[in-house]
Amino acid sequence: MNLTPDDRSTLAQSLRGTLDPTADPLDNDAALVELGWHDMVESGPDAVGVVFEVLGMTGSSSTVLDDVVAVAAGLEPGSTVGLPRWGSAERPTTIALGSARLDTQRLAGLRPVAGIDPELGFVECDASLLLFGDEDRWPAVVTAARAAIGAWLFGMARAMLEMARTHAVDRTQFGRPIGSFQAVRHKLADVHVAIEAADPALAAVGNGTLDSDLARVLAGQAAAVASMHCQQILAGVGFTEEHGFHRYMKRAMFVDGLFGTTSSICAELGRGLLRDNSVPRTVQLQAHAPR
Amino acid sequence: MDIAACRLRLTDHLDEFADEYAPTFQGAGTLTQQLEQLSKVKALLWEHGFAQWGWPERVGGSGGPAMLRAMVGEEIVARDLVVAGFFSMTETLAPTLIEFASPDVAARFVPRILSGSEMWCQGFSEPNAGSDLASLSCRAVPDEDGWVINGQKLWTSLSQFSQRCLLLARTGTPESRHRGITAFFLDMDTPGITVRPVAIMSGNAEFAEVFFDDVAVPDARRLGEVDGGWSVAMTLLPFERSTAFWHRTAFLWSRLDRIVADDPKDDRAAYLIGEAFTALHALRSRSLATLQRLDRGETLGPETSIDKVLMATAEQKVFDVARTLFPGLMETGDDADAQQWRDEFLYSRAATIYGGTGEIQRNIIARRLLDLGDER
Ligand SMILES: Cc1cc2nc3c(=O)[nH]c(=O)nc-3n(C[C@H](O)[C@H](O)[C@H](O)COP(=O)(O)OP(=O)(O)OC[C@H]3O[C@@H](n4cnc5c(N)ncnc54)[C@H](O)[C@@H]3O)c2cc1C
Numbered sequence: 001m002n003l004t005p006d007d008r009s010t011l012a013q014s015l016r017g018t019l020d021p022t023a024d025p026l027d028n029d030a031a032l033v034e035l036g037w038h039d040m041v042e043s044g045p046d047a048v049g050v051v052f053e054v055l056g057m058t059g060s061s062s063t064v065l066d067d068v069v070a071v072a073a074g075l076e077p078g079s080t081v082g083l084p085r086w087g088s089a090e091r092p093t094t095i096a097l098g099s100a101r102l103d104t105q106r107l108a109g110l111r112p113v114a115g116i117d118p119e120l121g122f123v124e125c126d127a128s129l130l131l132f133g134d135e136d137r138w139p140a141v142v143t144a145a146r147a148a149i150g151a152w153l154f155g156m157a158r159a160m161l162e163m164a165r166t167h168a169v170d171r172t173q174f175g176r177p178i179g180s181f182q183a184v185r186h187k188l189a190d191v192h193v194a195i196e197a198a199d200p201a202l203a204a205v206g207n208g209t210l211d212s213d214l215a216r217v218l219a220g221q222a223a224a225v226a227s228m229h230c231q232q233i234l235a236g237v238g239f240t241e242e243h244g245f246h247r248y249m250k251r252a253m254f255v256d257g258l259f260g261t262t263s264s265i266c267a268e269l270g271r272g273l274l275r276d277n278s279v280p281r282t283v284q285l286q287a288h289a290p291r
Numbered sequence: 292m293d294i295a296a297c298r299l300r301l302t303d304h305l306d307e308f309a310d311e312y313a314p315t316f317q318g319a320g321t322l323t324q325q326l327e328q329l330s331k332v333k334a335l336l337w338e339h340g341f342a343q344w345g346w347p348e349r350v351g352g353s354g355g356p357a358m359l360r361a362m363v364g365e366e367i368v369a370r371d372l373v374v375a376g377f378f379s380m381t382e383t384l385a386p387t388l389i390e391f392a393s394p395d396v397a398a399r400f401v402p403r404i405l406s407g408s409e410m411w412c413q414g415f416s417e418p419n420a421g422s423d424l425a426s427l428s429c430r431a432v433p434d435e436d437g438w439v440i441n442g443q444k445l446w447t448s449l450s451q452f453s454q455r456c457l458l459l460a461r462t463g464t465p466e467s468r469h470r471g472i473t474a475f476f477l478d479m480d481t482p483g484i485t486v487r488p489v490a491i492m493s494g495n496a497e498f499a500e501v502f503f504d505d506v507a508v509p510d511a512r513r514l515g516e517v518d519g520g521w522s523v524a525m526t527l528l529p530f531e532r533s534t535a536f537w538h539r540t541a542f543l544w545s546r547l548d549r550i551v552a553d554d555p556k557d558d559r560a561a562y563l564i565g566e567a568f569t570a571l572h573a574l575r576s577r578s579l580a581t582l583q584r585l586d587r588g589e590t591l592g593p594e595t596s597i598d599k600v601l602m603a604t605a606e607q608k609v610f611d612v613a614r615t616l617f618p619g620l621m622e623t624g625d626d627a628d629a630q631q632w633r634d635e636f637l638y639s640r641a642a643t644i645y646g647g648t649g650e651i652q653r654n655i656i657a658r659r660l661l662d663l664g665d666e667r
Binding site: 176179180182189193197198200204217218265267268269270274277281282283285288 | 294298356358361362365537544547548551552554560561562563564565566568569572573574575576577578579580582583586597600601650652653654656657658660661663664665666667
């Protein structure tokens with residue numbers, strides 16, 4: 001199902017009212033299900049993209065990536081599925097990542113992953129505790145997951161830019177807003193360019209694996225540039241626990257390793273071109289926008 | 292008109308006449324060879340009716356959307372038949388004439404540009420007016436027969452080969468900045484014009500200094516209003532950043548093809564190729580969206596600075612990757628292939644200089660798109 005720009009902003013609006021950045025993942029999940037998440041996740045990457053972008057922008061925790069994986073794997077939404085270990089895109093056979101859906105009280109052999117982003121509530125466990133769907137569906141799982149993760153990282157990048165932009169306008173040093181210093185302006189411009197570079201690519205993820213991988217890499221690059229430059233612009237205040245910035249930056253670091261990292265997917269893309277000895281023309285001239 | 296169907300007609304034609312279109316030289320060729328090839332290709336396209344696609348009928352075109360021109364250039368450049376940057380100059384010059392020259396002047400001159408029978412150049416930059424174009428000082432003073440021009444232009448690409456020059460001159464007070472500039476187009480053989488070719492760093496004398504010494508220009512050669520030259524210059528921009536950019540992406544894509552076909556044995560190859568591919572994908576996706584906006588009749592504005600930054604980034608990335616994966620080729624190679632990689636690598640360094648530098652683009656993005664207010 002393709003959403004119009006209006007549909008997208010209406011959906012984004014209601015998601016913003018629903019998702020709570022301070023809530024547990026399972027509480028946000030419940031709120032999303034009430035909003036019709038199970039229909040959205042079956043409707044294709046358009047609505048899923050909006051949900052993940054808003055998850056990223058609001059910094060809210062959720063386990064809905066499980067449902068994206070479940071649907072692509074031919075399982076029911078709501079299933080307790082497994083994800084590859086951090087940094088990998090291989091279908092796990094021994095150790096897997098599980099989400100906060102796993103009941104850590106009742107199951108033995110789980111290692112809660114606090115790591116850099118404990119709020120996401122991931123656990124490491126034996127793959128036998130989790131569902132993965134048919135093996136031949138795994139490539140489709142990776143494609144769908146990467147499209148969602150791309151949107152997630154994109155949302156985080158946008159939130160970081162907005163924080164830094166606001167700070168650049170409000171914060172005064174040497175008698176003028178720091179946003180009047182060219183060194184600061186050009187960093188913000190570079191973040192904006194990286195975000196805008198990912199935007200049309202993300203709109204085309206429905207076209208398949210290659211588009212999904214490319215969009216995921218561009219979104220990952222945007223999040224990385226945003227993390228670096230926005231941190232620098234927020235300076236001392238952005239280094240504190242009180243300021244919201246660190247949550248986005250840390251989450252972007254964690255999420256970057258789900259279903260492969262930005263750099264591993266980049267190398268994967270290059271290997272594909274070398275193997276096929278051709279560079280696909282991913283974008284063709286056509287009169288109408290995909291969105 | 293259906294782009295895909297038109298593309299098929301063109302590619303069938305290019306296949307059928309492949310021998311006629313093919314360059315007579317290997318690799319990049321000399322500048323003279325490149326320009327002869329350019330005229331030949333444009334003349335063939337004109338003769339067979341393809342150069343007319345996407346241009347209005349009143350200037351000799353056969354109508355249809357600008358996207359057709361994007362497609363034609365893409366196919367020509369992808370086959371390495373011409374130097375992309377030279378071929379695409381039509382995209383900025385012709386629309387300016389169509390918009391600002393009188394209908395009969397436009398009808399007379401645009402076909403010459405499209406058919407390759409004339410070369411035109413763009414005289415904007417001056418020794419003291421580069422990024423700060425609005426400070427230009429080459430003067431045009433009215434007299435009873437029209438205008439008299441005195442001053443100097445710099446880095447005017449291909450001016451030593453051009454029949455005509457699109458010129459910006461000061462008609463207001465020195466302080467009038469963009470409000471006191473008028474656009475003209477002059478015959479390069481007018482008495483008083485001296486062209487001194489300047490070699491670019493790859494050795495080709497590709498641009499020049501142009502001196503104007505009491506050069507008489509009839510008022511009929513004025514484009515747009517007196518003191519309205521800034522808006523003439525600004526109409527170039529949307530075309531440079533749409534159809535012409537689309538042509539250039541085809542060039543970059545073909546260079547990544549070559550890198551991949553070489554199958555470099557280097558541990559970094561996959562990653563670097565993936566990165567270049569991603570940068571090209573970002574550029575093409577953005578560029579397509581811009582072309583679609585143009586197609587819908589939207590006005591293109593400061594947001595095309597993003598296209599410009601993505602273009603420069605992708606171009607430099609592709610050639611940086613080539614340099615890493617072909618060690619020594621550009622530094623020590625002397626055959627036609629090495630020469631071409633070296634020239635194109637060096638040219639890619641200008642991608643952040645011409646058409647508004649990388650810093651100027653970021654200034655525009657900060658002020659106009661991020662709304663950061665004025666700089667200090
Ligand atoms: C290959 C090539 C072809 C060209 N062809 C043509 C042509 O056909 N016709 C034509 O008219 N011109 C042409 N040019 C000229 C081109 O438009 C200018 O080089 C360009 O506008 C920059 O001007 P400049 O070189 O004088 O650099 P300057 O403006 O002197 O800039 C020098 C450095 O200072 C930086 N800078 C300047 N102002 C600012 C600012 N406000 N904020 C931050 N940084 C700043 C610049 O980014 C740059 O890094 C060509 C240039 C090249 C390289």
